[in-house]
Amino acid sequence: MIRLDRDGGLWTVTLDRPDKANALTGAMLGDLAGIASDAAGKAQALILTGTGKVFSAGADLDAARAGLATDPVWEQVSGAIAALPCLTIAALNGTLAGGAFGMALACDLRIAVPSAKFFYPVMKLGFLPQPSDPVRLAALIGPARAKMILMAGQKITADTALAYGLVEELAEPDALLPRARELATDALAATPAHAAAIKGMI
Template sequence: MTRSPLRVEHASDWTVVTLDRPEVRNAIDQATVDALHTVCADLEHEPRTLIVTGSGGIFASGADIAELRVRRAADARRAINQAVFMRVRALPMPVIAALDGYALGGGAELAYAADIRIATPSVKIGNPETGLGIMAAAGATWRLPAIVGEARAAEMLLTGRILDADEALSWGLVSALHPADELLAAAHALADRIARNDPLATRYTKQVLQTEPLDQPALVNELQAELFESPEKIRRMTAFLERRAR
């Protein structure tokens, strides 16, 4: 029986996905992509915060080179990794990437698809694809500039520069560093903070964050109009005013 490339744990407010191919440093192969599509289908049906991490002190060393080597033009046009990372990015609720060790190539691009990235001091993140005769084609060329700015993204993608933890933090590629034995707890703490907020307001905020800036004002107005009419808004604001009046 073939072992799953992912370990998946569900709770009412969150799902944890652990990349689990330690024999190849959690390289992302077709089976991993298929399993991620299954997770996305579940979270699209029942929205929950997603935490993505890796086993064995490594997030993901990249796409599976053995598979990439035999792929041809038709495979590139199928956008195998790009499509699943776009699906991860578009999930209704936030995605948290908890990074340890290598997050390279396709592993880095999966991390870029998350809304929040935290890491350990041993993280190494970047895109060495041009050194292997290909491009970073699963989201790095448009997500990385939005995260770290065009100049820094260009340097990373054109030189293959790998950032260490301090560089990733100072560049804004990750938002916090935690010891390895506290990383998953920190991710859960973020998920718990998200869960305390109104789920619909959270979903709408994520939707706006993923919208082009020029289109945001009109969308914000429409979504805020819906929230202004929601019973949950009345309940939460009433509870706030009652606490303040005590």
């Protein structure tokens, strides 16, 4: 369900449940939190991606009904990713929805395929977003646009996400991971301390 590939200092974490639109269970979120914590001090760059045509539909529906939608594990995952001293890149292979937003928002860079869509239907579903998600979203795209997604329930296209500043680049599906690896090149060539220092300054 969660696949980790290591190539020297480059860690690639893949959500691998394409038959369920990479919907996340509690066990998958626990694995992600563990990998992110383990990457501190070991990975020089980390790429987060998915298989299939959807990055993640958010919480698995059965698990959400059982309480996963409001579980603090979502915040643990995004917090562990945000705390990493290395360069982190979300390579969004498709649509990003719901609680999975937090993982992408916690990354340093986001690139997406042109067919991706972005939505976070907490208003409609009656849940609050995880605490850090609105803060990170507003920091990227501004408070009014954050409200467009979180309060007005708007599903935005990849082109709009690029215009908003939610993603940095668009890449065709076959070029997505190569581009993410290319963006990691300088970080992989630097010492971890140097990369961490620059990230800390920013």
